[in-house]
Amino acid sequence: MNFAVSTAHRNLRYRLTRTVALASLIMVLSFTLFSGGYVLISLKQGLESYGTRLGADVIVVPSSSAGHGTVDDILLQGITGNYYISSKDIDKVLSTRGIEKATKQFYLTSAKASCCSLRVQIIGFDPETDFSIMPWVKKSYSDVIRDGDLVVGSRLNVPENRKISFYGKTYTVVAQLLETGTGLDNAVYTNMNTIRQMARDASNLLERAPFKGLDIDKAASAILIKVKDGHSVQDVADDINIHITKIKATSSRSMIHNIASGLRSISSITGVLILAVWFFALVILVIVFTMLSNERKREFALLRTIGVSRKILVSIMAYETAIIAIAGSLLGIIVALPVTFIIKVSIQDALSLPFLTPGLVTMLLLGVFAFVLSVLTCMITSSISAGRLSKNETSLLLREE
Amino acid sequence: MRISARKIERTFFRKTGQANFFYAVKETDFTLLEGNITGIIGRSGSGKTTFINMLCGLLRPTSGSIEVDGVDFITLDDDSASLLRNRKFGIIPQSQTPIQSFSVIENVMAPAFIYKSDLSREEVYNRAISLLSRLGIESLEDEYPSQLSGGELRRMAIARALINDPEVIIADEPTSDLDDKSTDAVLNLMRELAGEGKSVLIVTHDRDAEKICDVIYKMDGGVLKKDTETASK
Numbered sequence: 001m002n003f004a005v006s007t008a009h010r011n012l013r014y015r016l017t018r019t020v021a022l023a024s025l026i027m028v029l030s031f032t033l034f035s036g037g038y039v040l041i042s043l044k045q046g047l048e049s050y051g052t053r054l055g056a057d058v059i060v061v062p063s064s065s066a067g068h069g070t071v072d073d074i075l076l077q078g079i080t081g082n083y084y085i086s087s088k089d090i091d092k093v094l095s096t097r098g099i100e101k102a103t104k105q106f107y108l109t110s111a112k113a114s115c116c117s118l119r120v121q122i123i124g125f126d127p128e129t130d131f132s133i134m135p136w137v138k139k140s141y142s143d144v145i146r147d148g149d150l151v152v153g154s155r156l157n158v159p160e161n162r163k164i165s166f167y168g169k170t171y172t173v174v175a176q177l178l179e180t181g182t183g184l185d186n187a188v189y190t191n192m193n194t195i196r197q198m199a200r201d202a203s204n205l206l207e208r209a210p211f212k213g214l215d216i217d218k219a220a221s222a223i224l225i226k227v228k229d230g231h232s233v234q235d236v237a238d239d240i241n242i243h244i245t246k247i248k249a250t251s252s253r254s255m256i257h258n259i260a261s262g263l264r265s266i267s268s269i270t271g272v273l274i275l276a277v278w279f280f281a282l283v284i285l286v287i288v289f290t291m292l293s294n295e296r297k298r299e300f301a302l303l304r305t306i307g308v309s310r311k312i313l314v315s316i317m318a319y320e321t322a323i324i325a326i327a328g329s330l331l332g333i334i335v336a337l338p339v340t341f342i343i344k345v346s347i348q349d350a351l352s353l354p355f356l357t358p359g360l361v362t363m364l365l366l367g368v369f370a371f372v373l374s375v376l377t378c379m380i381t382s383s384i385s386a387g388r389l390s391k392n393e394t395s396l397l398l399r400e401e
Numbered sequence: 402m403r404i405s406a407r408k409i410e411r412t413f414f415r416k417t418g419q420a421n422f423f424y425a426v427k428e429t430d431f432t433l434l435e436g437n438i439t440g441i442i443g444r445s446g447s448g449k450t451t452f453i454n455m456l457c458g459l460l461r462p463t464s465g466s467i468e469v470d471g472v473d474f475i476t477l478d479d480d481s482a483s484l485l486r487n488r489k490f491g492i493i494p495q496s497q498t499p500i501q502s503f504s505v506i507e508n509v510m511a512p513a514f515i516y517k518s519d520l521s522r523e524e525v526y527n528r529a530i531s532l533l534s535r536l537g538i539e540s541l542e543d544e545y546p547s548q549l550s551g552g553e554l555r556r557m558a559i560a561r562a563l564i565n566d567p568e569v570i571i572a573d574e575p576t577s578d579l580d581d582k583s584t585d586a587v588l589n590l591m592r593e594l595a596g597e598g599k600s601v602l603i604v605t606h607d608r609d610a611e612k613i614c615d616v617i618y619k620m621d622g623g624v625l626k627k628d629t630e631t632a633s634k
Contacts, residue, residue: 003515007500014502302498304459306512306561307487309480397454 004312008319019324022288026328027335029281030374034336036274037366038358042344043263043270046181046354051256055132056224057233059255060085060093060240063248082109085247087218092244094223098231103129104220106195110166110188111206117164120156121187124195132224133189141175147193149174153185164188167201181356225249259354278377285381293317293385300389301397310390317386318379325378329371336370402470402489402568402600404433404456409465411451425451427623428465433569438591438601440614441625448623449604450495453571456602457490458482469569487515491562495573495604497554499546506542509533509560525564532560536586551578559587563594570594573604588613 012019062083084106085093094102106124110116125133127145137151145151150171152158162173171194179185190198199216227233233251240249293300300313308316344357358366411426426448433439433456443449454460455467458474467474469489474482486492500508509529513520520528533539536556546554555578562570570591576584584607592613595601603610611617619628 003511006514007502010502298496298498299500302494302500304483305457305486305492305494307483307490307515309483311480312483312515397450397459 003308004315005319007316008323011316012320012323018292022324023328023331025281025284025288026325026374026378027332029277029377030329030332030370031336031339032274032277032332033370033373034333034366035340036270036277037370038336038340038363039270040267040274041358041362041366042181042355043267045356045358047256047260047263049180049356050182050259050354051252055135056252057227058225058237058240058249058251060223060225060247060249061221063246082107082221084214084219084221085223087215089244089247090218090220090223093225093240093247093249096236096239096243098228098236098239099225100228101129101131101226103131103224104192105132105222105224106192106199106219107221108195108199108202111202116166117159118156121183122166122195122198123184123187123189124192125189126192131226136177136180137175137189139178143174145174145189145191147191147197148172149190149194151175151177151189153177153187153189154179155185156188166198167205169198169201179356180354182354263354278373282377282381285378286384289321289382289385293389297389304397314383314386314390317382321378321382322375325375328378329374332374333367333370403435404431404569404600405468406431406456406462407466407468409455409462409467411448411455411460412463424448424623426455426462426625429625431456431618431625433600433602435568435600436595436598437615438595438603438613440611440617441602441604441620442606442611442617442628443620447620448625449620450573452620452625453573453602453604457492457569457571458486484516487512488565489568491565491567491570493555493558493562493570493572493575495577497551497558497578499549499554499557501546503546504542505533505538505544505546505549505557506530508546508557509564512561512564528566529560529564532563533557535590536560537583552580552583555579556583556587559590568599570599570601572602574606575603576605576607576610584609 062085090104103126108122108124110119110122123133127134137145141151148171150164150173152164152173152175154177156176158164158173158176163170164173165171171190177185177189196216203216225236227236233253237249237251240247303313303316344355407430408428409426409431410424410428412422412424414422429452431452441449441452451460455462458467458477461475469485472485474485477485500511503511506526506529509532510525513525513528518525530539530542533542533556536559538553538556538560541549541553541557546557549557555575559572559575562572572591575587575591579587588610591601591603595615603614605611617628618625
């Protein structure tokens with residue numbers, strides 16, 4: 001080990017309190033950069049995932065569903081709901097001009113009773129016409145979804161035997177979907193035949209099933225529409241809203257816009273907080289390193305008298321700073337990792353915004369970013385005082401006492 | 402090893418006061434000879450420390466030249482000047498400044514490990530122990546500077562200055578903080594070093610130290626003059 005490295009090691013061990021205090025400051029910095037970056041990326045990916053999962057230009061739901069588990073609620077918070085559009089209104093919607101593709105979805109909330117394994121939102125869709133859920137299902141399941149098959153969201157616990165009961169009947173879980181960071185991760189998916197059968201069973205079992213009086217075989221909870229090229233999405237939505245009562249058509253762009261506005265505020269606050277912590281850390285480090293180098297002038301002056309060159313002197317300071325910075329930054333990221341995973345669910349609930357945890361590669365890159373920025377901040381602030389000290393020859397002299 | 406200073410001057414700038422700069426050392430010629438003990442006396446603030454800082458290359462003169470065995474010390478880059486200082490100079494500073502994180506033996510051995518050396522660690526250790534025992538503090542080898550008295554720190558600094566067997570010894574108040582017995586030991590050591598042909602420069606207020614000097618200079622207001630009154634030889 002050369003003189004600079006061994007001296008740096010000895011100094012750090014000898015001044016343990018100072019070493020720990022500085023490393024803790026860097027730890028806070030890298031923790032903030034990592035966890036703040038994690039929140040920002042998760043929100044951004046959540047919004048992208050939200051837009052992708054919507055998949056439609058226009059979403060039509062009964063107007064009576066407002067405040068009782070809209071598509072928005074299901075997507076964002078997993079709030080469940082049972083609401084239906086009559087077959088007559090469905091026909092009217094489908095006859096609107098400018099529709100290229102349309103697909104129906106049927107929502108059913110399982111009961112909190114012995115007939116059901118768990119209380120969840122069950123979403124029935126038509127694999128033949130669907131353009132919203134199938135692209136997502138295909139990422140984890142390539143086979144056909146047959147009658148009685150269930151596909152479940154990433155946050156549901158699948159029993160070992162892969163069997164789940166709803167309204168007295170048992171169904172098989174054939175696949176578990178990839179995480180979306182939205183309320184859809186808490187739902188169960190099946191084809192239209194299966195969900196309509198569940199609805200009939202529910203109707204028989206429960207006295208006050210919400211779809212009593214409805215034609216279960218023809219009703220739907222939502223209609224997702226893709227608009228033909230050359231037609232305005234807003235015009236199609238307005239057309240539906242004007243001509244059909246008890247129906248509410250919303251352009252997905254406006255839904256995303258609302259979410260994006262909320263997201264922008266949260267992202268801005270998070271970004272400002274990250275910047276503020278970084279800036280304060282920068283200022284504190286400049287002050288601390290300047291104070292330390294002033295305090296250590298005599299020690300450095302002595303090293304000069306025994307033949308230490310300015311280059312070696314700067315190396316000693318650089319090694320000391322690098323060791324503190326590397327240890328502090330790594331520790332910050334290590335502490336941030338479990339903390340971000342633990343608070344992930346809390347963040348989702350507290351923010352009520354789509355929140356999708358980044359993948360391993362993104363997390364690694366984020367870790368590298370937080371590590372490099374923390375270490376660089378520390379090294380640059382230290383080099384300012386080291387450079388100032390080493391350039392000024394009179395500051396490195398032992399004076400008369 | 403001969404050190405010759407020709408017409409060296411050093412000015413410093415002041416931020417306050419009427420004059421914005423002052424002379425710490427005024428135009429001075431000086432030669433440090435092999436085998437001699439040269440003393441410099443003078444009041445506090447007279448420019449002695451500035452002068453010796455220039456002699457050992459820690460401070461550049463504002464004007465003039467310094468030659469070490471014919472080599473222009475001032476034009477050397479910092480790496481070469483530092484290596485020269487490490488190998489050829491043994492500097493005993495006035496202030497008690499140890500390397501706090503090193504033990505006594507490590508403090509003494511440190512100059513031998515700054516640059517690559519032909520000596521093994523064991524050889525350096527043996528030399529360090531021999532110097533410490535010569536100065537009467539070999540039992541403190543594993544102590545840390547914070548546990549040492551002023552006199553012990555002074556003796557440790559002397560041992561550290563001598564570890565690389567330097568050809569020039571520059572000592573700023575080497576006997577301050579020392580009792581009579583230790584003062585004698587240090588002065589005897591200086592005499593022996595000069596006897597081995599080394600150049601010894603002592604800055605001192607100590608009458609006993611002045612007695613061992615072959616030639617004495619007096620620094621007054623930045624002007625260095627040979628002191629005919631106190632020279633013993």
